[in-house]
Amino acid sequence: MSKAAEIDIVSVSKIYGSTTAVHEISLKIPAGTYCCLLGPSGCGKTSTLRMIAGHESISTGDIRLGNSVITDLPPARRGTAMMFQSYALFPHLDLVDNVAFSLKMKGVEKDERRAKAMDMLRLMQLEAYATRRPAQLSGGQQQRVALARALITDPEALLLDEPLSALDPFLKIRMRAELKKLQTSLGITFVHVTHSQEEAMALADIIVIMNDGRIEQAAHPRVVFEKPATAFVAKFMGDHNVISGRVTKSEGDELMISVPAGGDFLAIGAEAAGLTDTADIAVRTDHVRVAPAAEKGLGFTGSVSNVEYRGSSVKLTVNGAGVEDFTAILSDKDFFANPVKVGDAIPLSWEREDALVLGRLKH
Template sequence: MTKAAEIDIASVSKVYGQSTAVHAISLKIPAGTYCCLLGPSGCGKTSTLRMIAGHESITSGDIRLGNAVVTDLPPARRGTAMMFQSYALFPHLDLVDNVAFSLKMKGVEKDERRQKALDMLRLMQLEAYATRRPAQLSGGQQQRVALARALITDPEALLLDEPLSALDPFLKIRMRAELKRLQTSLGITFVHVTHSQEEAMALADLIVVMNDGRIEQAAAPRTVFERPATAFVARFMGDHNVISGRAVASGNGVVTLEVANGGQFKAMGDVAEIGRPVDIAIRTDHVRIGQPDQGGLGFNGIVSNIEYRGSTVKLTLDGAGVEDFTAILDDAAFFQQTIRVGDAVPLSWGGTDAIVLGRVAP
């Protein structure tokens, strides 16, 4: 298999008419990394993937693969392979001919390309289905054929556009494990577009969270989960509460935030200027029911919704200046007390559980 390559995206923009889909993003994806481009529909992640692949022209900036600038190269000369969301298999060809198709286009002899296709099908544990056509396969098997077809060219990087979106929930989990196993064994760079936070957390070494054509954060999954860079990341990942207000004090690594009704909260971090808008984040699973311990923080909220989730219970609460505040409680802790919708309950968290969030430049 070809050696993995680093991907270097340098100030790359994509403009469609009057609309800018990608705003001068810069990103380095180390060789051999499993990278997930994560974000909502329309955030620019698929345009970015297609520009890496060469299926979309670059308005400005450069893309480097390894030591080569590939900005103006056609897809076939980039050293990348792309697996499309639809799989795009040929219904009239058997699996061997589907997988070998790109080698046929390159003029590789029939015996050689068929042998290599069989090797790829063996890697995907599909050798027994070699003479079947795509319609005779399950969704998961079709996906593995599409992967084999993409990998037969020995790419330095494999690009995957929402590869699991067409699969049912149980098969998605199985195929996630298969993708991770494959990337680890091949050692090549994977760049995977998804809108699923769970999928990105399960697969990626590097998560790149995108919003409105910009990169909000690029970091390891644990960093994105524990220390979101911006309010958008904190909300999109769904594991932090975000409280917005105005900075009224700052010192010794602690910022005091004032919300609309005059209530105040403290968080770890710094601000450039007192009086400026500021966002803070509190982990949903670090919120407890009860008054704060010494050095802890909290407020009183009215329960607006309760969701039982098996091992945990999700509480949604509103307080003065704070709406849709979430607490994820251990089920045993929740059922030790009687809490109903409409109840007023005290919430608390540790002093280090609240952090000041940054902002992405416009």
């Protein structure tokens, strides 16, 4: 396998007519990392991937792979390989010829390309199926053929467009483990588009969260989980409650916000400096307790609107103090030691370090 290469996206935009799909994004993906582009439909993640691959032209900006500017190169000369969502296998060819197809297009001699294709099938544990056609394989096997076909060109970066979306939930989890193992053993850069938070958290060294053609945050999964950069990230990842209000007090890295017709809430964070008008704060859902607050701004009393049993945990939804659909994730042990039901009024609270001031994107 060839060495991995860093991907450097420099002020790249994609404009279709009067619509800007990607707004001047800049991103460095270190060599040999597993990077997931994550976000809702229409956020620009697939356009970004297709621009790296060369299947979509770049309106402004540049993309570098290693030391080369690849902005204007055709896909076959970029040192990248793309695996499509539909797998796009040839139904009339056996697995060896499917995998060897790109080498055939490059004029590689038959014996050599078939030998290399067999090596790739061996890597994917599919050598026993070499003479079969795609229709005789399961979804997971077809996916491994598509991977083998993409990797046979020795790419410096493999680009994957929602590769797991067609698989059933159990197979998804198994293929996730296989993709991670494959990326680690090959050591090349993987860029993977997904709209599944769980998939991105499980796979990525770097998660790039996109919204409306912009990057909201690019960081290690743990950083995204523990310190979401913006209200969008906090809501999209689903691990934090977001409370928005008017700043009533701001001192150093600490501020108090007041929610319209509701309570006052305290939060800390470097983003607090300079916020005088409105602010968003995030509270970790799994750090909320059913107990009165120890100090002002670290809790409220509300009415339970939903109780969802999840096995090892129980999800409570609570409304009150001007805050709607506030989520608390309790362990099953804590919940059943003191169960509550819909309609009950309960106090919720959290620790000082569990309420963060969120940043805002500068447009």
